[in-house]
Amino acid sequence: MRAITITEPGGPEALxxxxxxxxxxxxxxxxVEVRASAVNRADLLQRQGHYPPPPGASAYPGLECSGTVRALGPGVTGWSVGQEVCALLAGGGYAEQVAVPAGQLLPVPAGVDLVDAAALPEVASTVWSNVVDLARLVEGDTLLVHGGGSGIGTFAIQLGVALGATVVVTARSAKHERLRELGAAHTVDYREQDxxxxxxxxxxxRGAxxxxxIMGASYLPRNVAALATGGRLVVIGMQGGRKGELxxxxxxxxxxAVHATAxxxxxxxxxxxxxxxxxEQVWPLVEAGRIRPVVHARVDMADAAAAHRLVETNDHLGKVLLVR
Structure with a gap:
């Protein structure tokens, strides 16, 4: 098969x-015979040599994919060859085929295109596990989402709204109108507003x-200041550094409470x-049309370098997909 390999840590040309x-x-x-994968920030870090895959994972980048089942390993039940699926991966999505633990497979939601389904597994798993399972967001809560224009951000807005929360997002002002269309009640230009x-x-x-x-250290003091009594801060990224004052x-x-997860x-x-x-909890919302994949661009998988350059500009809104 063919796959995107990283010749040595560096810029997009290393792909x-x-x-x-x-x-x-x-x-x-x-x-899984891969039809599409998606570019995540972790892929950029891996390409730069800062985020190696965990032991036993594929060396190729790619944390999610969509496609069709090609073969079943020993002991796998509940899936069939030819079935359309999407999957959460520890690596290997930038390839024509990938081996996936069966427990990380998801059926393609009804009404979602097979290619666009590649935009869902990583963001859905990240947002649900942190915002719902860990932070226990409930109806009537206020949810503050940093990086509202990202894949994570666009999904978090929709899930928060579907659960009855009031969603506030930080993002560049050029993205505010689209984020309000997704359901954000309030938008904040982080470059101009506190x-x-x-x-x-x-x-x-009251606070959030x-x-x-997604920022980490640089936002830590202000995030705590922005919390309501009994509030929950979940840190899932370190774009603003590793060490901050609490x-x-x-x-x-x-x-x-402050949580940090990966x-x-x-x-x-x-x-x-x-x-x-x-x-169980998110796919019904997708199939009902209350949450949809937000795709900024589809790029040929062989040209993954161009997709990485696009993501590095931060001009995109939602996910950039790699398509075969």
């Missing part, structure tokens, strides 16, 4: 479409019940549990 050995299904695994002041203003001083943060006094006064490195059993939750 090379070349022939590699076909994957073989191990016990409990399924081989999101703490804006969150307090739109909540009558749940914050989904005001424990403010955290104690608010009886608030998805890729979790054990297979934990990922399978998350995928089950997504299938």
């Amino acid at each position: 090379v479409w070349t022939h590699v050995p076909d994957p073989e299904p191990g016990p409990g695994e399924v081989i 999101f703490v002041d804006e969150v307090r203003r739109v909540t009558d001083g 019940d749940v914050i989904l943060d 005001d424990l006094g403010m955290l104690l006064t608010k009886r608030a 998805l890729r490195s979790r054990p297979v059993e934990e990922k399978a549990a998350i995928v089950r939750g997504v299938r």
